[in-house]
Amino acid sequence: MKKTILFLLLLFTISTGFAQDLSKYKKENFIQGTDTLKYRILYPENFDATKKYPVVFFLHGSGERGNDNEKQLTHGGKLFLTDNFRETYPTIVIFPQCAEDNYWSNVEIEEVSGKRFFTFQKGGEPTKPMALLLKLTDQFVNQSFVNKSKVYVGGLSMGGMGTFEILRRRTKTFAAAFAICGGDNIQNVKKYQHVPLWIFHGRLDDVVAPQFSFNIYRELKKLGHEPKFTIYPKANHNSWDSAFAEPNLLPWLFSNQK
Template sequence: MTRRPLLQALLGAAALGGCASPEPAQRLALSLDLGLSGEPSQPLWLDLPAGYAAQREPWPLLVFLHGSGERGTELAKVRVHGPAKHIDQGTQRYPLILASPLLAAGQSWQPRRLQAMLRALQRDWRIDARRVYATGLSRGGAGVWDWGCAHPDTLAALVPVCGYGDASKVAVLREMPIRAYHGAADSVVPLARQQVLVDAVRAAGGRPEFIVYPGVDHNAWDPAYQDAALLPWLLSQARP
């Protein structure tokens, strides 16, 4: 695998809620060779938690998939919404590795590339294979559903925000911990498009959680990623 650091910024203790740490968190911009013949490398942000180098045990991994508006060649756009935004603002600490890949213009998230990216990350970083989580918003929420359906034995939990997908495929997620979010007044991805997925998982015997925000339009991600219950719930999930 080829790693090409484009930018590395150390986030001091002040950016992590004032908690002192001998080793601050690290923000890395990388380009991963996915090992897929004829396909381009994968640009992404990798946020390493404070204490990563000192702790030899593997860390949980959260993969964040952005929406349509951030597609293209500008990696900085990936940090406009979602977990990376809250890390940059100092409003959230994530005691895990955060991977935020960039999707090319006109493309959708492909489970095959996401799996290849995961394998590439696992080769170079200490990742707990039992605690790999996926979250994303809008087109990224759809990517979370698709990835989970294609590889239900890889991911430990799904957090799709204003997502959508194919209800005929989600029965394989009946044992998957899922915490989905949506705005009741969403005019871009209507609530019904994700409700049908949640209902199909429940009909198959699953118990997904579905948090719906009354009066909220498409931007359900700000309240979702500020949900105080989300991170503890996520970190409690692990594959058997």
Template structure:
């Protein structure tokens, strides 16, 4: 298949991307031609679609720098891990830092925050890498669930503001991300506290919420593996129409035809994810939302006869 043929095959139809079976068919046809379809990223920006296709694994740029890790086992409400970026000094007058809240998957539940270092963004940071932001990762109790237990949302409504108050945080640059169960949690918390976050990144996380209008001005990047047998890839085509119906202003989807559930290995080592995330601002979201309100419907602009 030529690159042009690939692009034609991957175009959304009625707003949805190809289904799992179609992705697998395209990948096999490319393999027969000696090519590997590694990653496809769709970007919808104010209704305009662009498409990037990665043939072969390509280069990864792991997050730069180094992080210091502090594990808080007896924290209020949750054990948690906090990652301090390079150059962080809590006593530096007037310095405010971006903050990323990370929510882990089901395998990292418990009461020992060291377990959080096994997967996802905490794993990458624990390898001595870094990101130019504070990262706070709470730990869900072993007998609970981030998304299915309403008690956790009630506690998170207290935990997140407490962390924002405790650390020198720039309120314009607070972000949320999660994988699998934690991806579901990211959706749930963002919809519950939409004015808190500047942007969201979700790896293999689904949402059953039918109305996504509360976050339609919050930039979003989703990652999903076609061969995911835990959170089916078909969940993506359940989410995209709801984003479109809400007139969501800026959302991205990266698809990995050769990857299963552990797509977070791609998401948190992606060449552009943190550059993209840390350029987002809550104030910009508010400005865009205010602009929507100032645009009157066509009929309302007509002068009375």
């Protein structure tokens, strides 16, 4: 009985600690007319509005869509909460949330026999969530406390696709980016060819084919650039677990500036 109680107390402590950690991300709403983009924002400890800070935008995957302003922190939220990160890289981190029935990127998705097929578009108008994110980005990076030379974006799955999308729509905003198991139309690649990129994918990914990431990598090489490209031989779609465990991911990201 005592062991059971101790075990339950341990689980409660762990879950409470997790919730308390994520609660450091403040809930916000970006409103434009009748449209709202929900987002969570993490400020550096001892934030000082007279100083200038880097900014990281993180785009979640399709499983975290909704309007609860919570699910988007599921993957990656804790990455920016470690004591080591907060002490080494005082940074503003923003997690916007895409609406349930929409997508970050301009992509057509068809499902056949339980398999999803992606057709990435060239150009075109942004989706409503992306249009709102673009406006939020423009507005936020112009704040006096933002270091405009150190603005970054990254994401996974649908958010990896969204990362390529926002890079091509804001070609001069970002100092570097990372995209995990994403994709794009290779005709868009030249628009963000000068942005330092780290691309990740699982070789066994049966949701978003690793070929999409490789196509972008190959196109960038054709254009004379050398992005970082990491394939995890034994990873399926959740290659973000391996990417987040990369000790050089954040040091590499923050080493880049415009």
